[in-house]
Amino acid sequence: MSKQLLVKKLSSIKKSKKIVGSLECIALHRTRSGMQALINSRKYLSIQSDMLACVPKLISVNPVASLYDIILMGNQSGLCFSISDGLLKRLLKELKKRGTGVRLWVSGQNFFSKKHHKLQTLGLAELHYIPKQGLRDFVTPWVTDWLNGTISKLYLIYPKFHNIYRHEIVTKDVLATQPNHNSEIEVLPDMPLNQAQALELYLIAVLHNAYHEANLAECAVKGISMKVAKDNADDLMQKYNIKIRTVTQGLITQELNELMIGN
Numbered sequence: 001m002s003k004q005l006l007v008k009k010l011s012s013i014k015k016s017k018k019i020v021g022s023l024e025c026i027a028l029h030r031t032r033s034g035m036q037a038l039i040n041s042r043k044y045l046s047i048q049s050d051m052l053a054c055v056p057k058l059i060s061v062n063p064v065a066s067l068y069d070i071i072l073m074g075n076q077s078g079l080c081f082s083i084s085d086g087l088l089k090r091l092l093k094e095l096k097k098r099g100t101g102v103r104l105w106v107s108g109q110n111f112f113s114k115k116h117h118k119l120q121t122l123g124l125a126e127l128h129y130i131p132k133q134g135l136r137d138f139v140t141p142w143v144t145d146w147l148n149g150t151i152s153k154l155y156l157i158y159p160k161f162h163n164i165y166r167h168e169i170v171t172k173d174v175l176a177t178q179p180n181h182n183s184e185i186e187v188l189p190d191m192p193l194n195q196a197q198a199l200e201l202y203l204i205a206v207l208h209n210a211y212h213e214a215n216l217a218e219c220a221v222k223g224i225s226m227k228v229a230k231d232n233a234d235d236l237m238q239k240y241n242i243k244i245r246t247v248t249q250g251l252i253t254q255e256l257n258e259l260m261i262g263n
Helices: 003-051 081-098 107-122 133-149 195-262
Strands: 068-075 102-108 126-130 151-162 166-172
Touching: 003 195, 068 081, 068 133, 068 195, 081 107, 081 151, 081 166, 081 195, 102 107, 107 126, 133 151, 133 195, 151 195, 166 195
Parallel strands: 068 102, 068 151, 102 126
Antiparallel strands: 151 166
């Protein structure tokens, strides 16, 4: 390989490294901001759990209801294959348990568009997309259907964030959760003690928390991927620098030999 071609490839790698470095900085910034948002959402979820525990226990699940609702909290970009594939595997596992009569609600526009064809082949009763800002609009129908016995279960599948190197795909039976009453929480007159209202606020908190969990897991995966790509670029640059020096030294040696022979 000629020296000119090696220099051209080295220059290309340097440009790619700059781009990857910028993407890494963006991912790290979003991870830091997402961490604070996740902490706040977990605090809010804890408060809503205590508020829900202040009202009478929820009604029993209607065993006659044949419908199950599953909410799939997909990653927003749909580019993190470890998360996307993990969500689909967990979904298939749940569908094998539940059989037919499953209504699927998917959050994450790019994830939904990329996996839409595959989701349509799963034999679902219904398939819906939940907009990023539309989580609240779907809560009231879910609560109404559950309290009326139309649906028997509401499952939430999402990537739970542990740290920047680890996340896991979890399934949560949302409406079956019975928070224990926290004696430190005072029941105020303006607190929503109506069962449906308390359940709606609790479900909104659960969905927003799952959204922030998924968003942070995605940002962490992107940051790690960009760091690995930048490290690989450094390795390639080192290899090409060695090749360029070797080729340059070979050209110098060749010129010296030609001069010596010419003399």
